[in-house]
Ligand code: SF4
């Protein structure tokens with residue numbers, strides 16, 4: 001080591017030797033129980049020793065808590081710039097050439113008429129010629145990049161109305177991915193009405209490993225909110241198909257439930273009734289407020305619960321879930337970007353072949369497209385409107401403790417309405433602390449102690 005380098009090394013060591021609390025330690029209290037959730041590392045700690053909080057505000061290496069706190073990222077070396085680290089991860093994730101994700105809408109036609117549905121162009125279905133272009137588009141990208149994974153999400157309308165199209169595209173994309181040494185997997189977002197027509201072998205051919213189906217409460221509310229196109233009830237039919245699906249061994253099912261003013265009062269009964277089924281097959285339940293982000297349904301505004309109303313109930317819903325040992329869907333975790341729209345190698349493909357960045361743009365595909373699967377050209381200024389957004393330039397986001405799990409919120413809403421849809425602290429508490437920590441407590445059969 002040269003003499004000139006010694007002073008700077010010493011100086012760095014002296015700075016690193018001082019440990020400080022992470023700026024992303026979120027301190028949460030519930031019924032006198034204390035929790036720390038570090039939003040940068042995802043660590044959750046139940047604090048049962050009163051010495052822990054003073055230690056975290058002024059860490060010292062001699063403390064018995066030091067090694068765990070260091071490992072979990074609750075304390076960091078004084079020279080560690082967490083914001084700079086997030087910024088770097090954000091840049092890497094936005095442009096990472098490792099993953100290609102396609103959300104494919106084979107059709108906007110649907111056999112249901114959910115009252116809050118934001119899709120308005122029901123007559124459009126992908127042609128065989130466009131399907132060929134989708135496959136060639138993916139092949140071109142696979143050729144010019146070294147993706148390690150190609151993932152597809154099937155959405156609609158109701159995608160399972162186009163089973164032959166999914167057969168064909170899945171088979172060709174699986175082969176194209178294999179030819180370029182990339183893994184291929186898919187997920188399916190379906191209303192569930194056609195599920196009884198789809199064998200598990202076919203799902204395997206599609207490589208569908210995860211599926212989301214919506215039940216908006218029990219039959220009285222679900223059938224009112226999600227009838228068929230002819231007005232018939234759907235709850236019993238979907239539930240029977242789901243039972244058959246999980247009985248056949250499918251493991252990746254999640255049930256989503258949209259809360260509206262119609263469903264919020266019966267959510268306890270819904271969870272209590274569904275819990276034995278959810279527990280038996282370890283199916284996560286994701287209860288979320290139905291949104292009107294596209295503004296398609298001004299006439300229904302009174303049915304949507306506002307975020308505040310939802311947050312005021314979210315802990316109650318979490319308690320009901322825990323009481324019935326129901327499984328929660330995934331909680332917000334640290335991630336590099338707000339959503340797929342902010343990633344360069346992620347496209348939403350409309351039935352006409354338009355390349356979009358966000359599902360919400362599906363109603364105005366031509367105007368919001370960044371390209372088309374049949375063409376080699378990309379509209380870079382539109383692409384940049386998603387990719388170029390710098391969340392770190394926003395002073396509020398820069399200071400925000402939720403930044404690592406939010407990354408600046410929905411880009412579509414910021415672009416179209418100029419609003420930030422902030423994550424809410426209580427909701428983070430509910431989803432992270434109760435879902436992760438309490439679930440593990442239940443599994444381990446423990447009642448107290450320090451755990452991470
Ligand atoms: S199932 Fe989906 S696409 Fe069909 S009407 Fe309902 S929300 Fe719209």
Ligand code: SF4
Pocket residue numbers: 396397398400401402403406407408409420421422423424
């Ligand atoms: S959008 Fe809101 S919650 Fe998200 S990082 Fe910015 S300030 Fe925080």
